Amino acid sequence: MAEQITLRAPDDWHIHLRDGTALKRTVGDAARQFSRAIVMPNLVPPVTNAKSALAYRGRICTQIPSDCAFEPLMVLYLTDKTDAEVIRQARSAGIIAAKLYPAGATTNSDSGVTDIVNIYPALEEMQSCGMKLLLHGEVTTSGIDIFDRERAFIQNTLSRLVEDFPTLKIVLEHITTAEAAEFVQGARAGVAATITAHHLLYNRNHLLAGGIRPHFYCLPILKRSTHQSALIEAATSGNPKFFLGTDSAPHARGQKEASCGCAGCYTAYAAIELYAEAFERARKLDKLEGFASEFGPDFYGLPRNRGTITLAKRPWTLPNSLDMGGEPLIPLAAGETLQWQLV
Numbered sequence: 001m002a003e004q005i006t007l008r009a010p011d012d013w014h015i016h017l018r019d020g021t022a023l024k025r026t027v028g029d030a031a032r033q034f035s036r037a038i039v040m041p042n043l044v045p046p047v048t049n050a051k052s053a054l055a056y057r058g059r060i061c062t063q064i065p066s067d068c069a070f071e072p073l074m075v076l077y078l079t080d081k082t083d084a085e086v087i088r089q090a091r092s093a094g095i096i097a098a099k100l101y102p103a104g105a106t107t108n109s110d111s112g113v114t115d116i117v118n119i120y121p122a123l124e125e126m127q128s129c130g131m132k133l134l135l136h137g138e139v140t141t142s143g144i145d146i147f148d149r150e151r152a153f154i155q156n157t158l159s160r161l162v163e164d165f166p167t168l169k170i171v172l173e174h175i176t177t178a179e180a181a182e183f184v185q186g187a188r189a190g191v192a193a194t195i196t197a198h199h200l201l202y203n204r205n206h207l208l209a210g211g212i213r214p215h216f217y218c219l220p221i222l223k224r225s226t227h228q229s230a231l232i233e234a235a236t237s238g239n240p241k242f243f244l245g246t247d248s249a250p251h252a253r254g255q256k257e258a259s260c261g262c263a264g265c266y267t268a269y270a271a272i273e274l275y276a277e278a279f280e281r282a283r284k285l286d287k288l289e290g291f292a293s294e295f296g297p298d299f300y301g302l303p304r305n306r307g308t309i310t311l312a313k314r315p316w317t318l319p320n321s322l323d324m325g326g327e328p329l330i331p332l333a334a335g336e337t338l339q340w341q342l343v
């Protein structure tokens, strides 16, 4: 029999499920892999209040496969107009986090925040009611090089936020640099980070050397391999400040393979298998369970899942494309062979 490992059931603390006909694909994949997921609110139009978050949750729930138990955890999209009252209503509707997209930073972030001081009253309220702040941590200043945008965000915005709101729980999402890992490690309690599978498995050579490969294009953009190594180190360290967030973000093939392609990698189809690959390469498979299944719920103050999943060492090949109800969707690592497979 193939070698197997059994883990407490994992959760995804950052995923994009989109809406409408995409939900069958995205919710099905997420629910097979994870028990819970933090659902990003960057729809068009974005999810900016309790009412639209609950309606979106309802649409997601209709697509949960009958043999899966899956809980979507909803997130509010912060805009310049989000005030304390919007936060209070969201909190009483069970929304556990709000997301800061600096305006223009990434996919569907046009309604994002133009100046952090505009949301200080909302952040005050979040701090007092215990709502988490999730960050797309990149500056949008056109003069700042795309490879430096995360570092600049940490210097200009995050270091100030952490001090101005000393008890606000903050997640710096999808970190991509050694500086981000260091900042989070050294920051006060209540500051954590998620790390994607693709930032553990790849670096900018995979994106750009020997031809441009649009399916590796995501934001924050893949960095050089020294940063990849720092992220592997952080994810496999057993430090509970680092936990799993796939940032799985589907765009149909034509949106990716284009003269101006969209940012986002679709990893939900094989998410835990991709992470297992990265942890095994680092010889740290024993650290996967904490990262994938324990540190996230502990940070959010939610119970750890009771169920388990089993992975078997049984090499398998990802399909070349997936059906998303229209144009095909190319999963990350399409056609590649992974060592571990979800049983």
Ligand SMILES: NC(=O)N[C@@H](CC(=O)O)C(=O)O
Pocket: 016, 042, 106, 107, 108, 136, 217, 218, 219, 220, 247, 249, 250, 263, 264, 265
């Ligand atoms: N990560 C990405 O490259 N894209 C995400 C947005 C985001 O998380 O920044 C998307 O919604 O497509």
Ligand SMILES: [Zn+2]
Pocket: 106, 136, 173, 174, 219, 220
């Ligand atoms: Zn983002």
Ligand SMILES: [Zn+2]
Pocket: 014, 015, 016, 040, 247, 248, 249
């Ligand atoms: Zn994202």
